[in-house]
Amino acid sequence: MEQLNLRHLYYFWVISREGSIARASEVLELAPQTLSGQLATFEASVGGRLFSRERRQLILTDLGRLVLGYADDIFVLTGELSETLRLAPSDRPLTLRAGISASIHKLIAYHLLQPAMAGERPVQLECQTGRTEDLVLSLKRKELDVILTDYMPKVQDDGNLTVHPLAGSSISLFAAPGLAGQLRDNFPESLNDQPLLANAVDAPYFERLMKWFSLNGVRMNLVARIDDSALIKVFGSQGYGVFAAPTAIQEEVCRQYEVERIASIDEVMDELFAITRDRRISHEGVRAICRTQPVDARFLPR
Incomplete structure (x- = not known):
C-alpha cells in the first residue's frame, strides 16, 4: 500500500459510526451501491476484510477495529482543526514551544513564561527541558520558538540566533528552620563544615557561588549532587543540608518547602537570557517574554 486513500478511509469511518x-x-x-463499491476498493487496498456480516449487521473484524482506531484519531483531529479554522485569526490558540535549560529553577521559568500566557490570545504551551546546547540545535531546526537559559551559549557568531538579556537575581541560601536559625549568626563563617546540597546540572550561578565560598574562606561538606531543583529543596526541607536558590523566588521557596532563608549573597547573580532565531521577533508570545521585565523588585534588570 503506497498511499492511503483518505476519502475511502472517511467512508469506512462513517459506515462504522452509522x-x-x-x-x-x-x-x-x-x-448505497457506490458506497459499497468504495468500501470494497478500500478493503482491497488494506489487504483484508474490514467488516463481516452477521444477521444483516456489519461487524468490525480485527483489522477493521485496528483501522477504526486510527480513523477516530485522524477525523477527531480534523474536526478540531475545522473548528479552529472557523475562528477569527486573533481568536485561534497560539502555540508557544519553549525550551528551558534544566538548570533554571522551575519557579523562575514560570515567571519568565507568564507574560506570554497573560495576553488576550489563548496560548497552547509546549515546554521542553534539557541542556542549552541541545536546545539550541532544536531552535535551529525550528522545533522551538524560544529558549530560556541561565547559560550564555556561544551563538554570537551565528547570525541566525539572537540572545536577549532578560533579568538577574541575587542568590540566597536556604535550610530547614532549625538549621537556618543556627547558621544566620556569624555568617558566612557559620557555614564551615555544614552539609551542602549541590546542583548537578552545572548551573552557572552555582559555579559563582563556589567561587564566592572560596574567596570568603568557606568550606562546606558536599553531601549530595542533585539534577532536579525541586528535589534539592525537598531534601533541604527535611534537614539534609543547605541549598541555594534565586532570591527573587524566596517567598515561594519558603512557603512551598517550609524552609527559611539564611542569607542573601548579592555578589552572586543568576543571569537569565532568551534565545530566538531572529532579531526581529514575529511570535506574539516570544515578544511578550523578551519585552516584559519581571515586576518583582528583587529581580535586577540588566
Missing part, C-alpha cells in the same frame, strides 16, 4: 451502508449513504449523500 452501523450500515444504507444509513451511511444517507449521511454521505451517495448511492
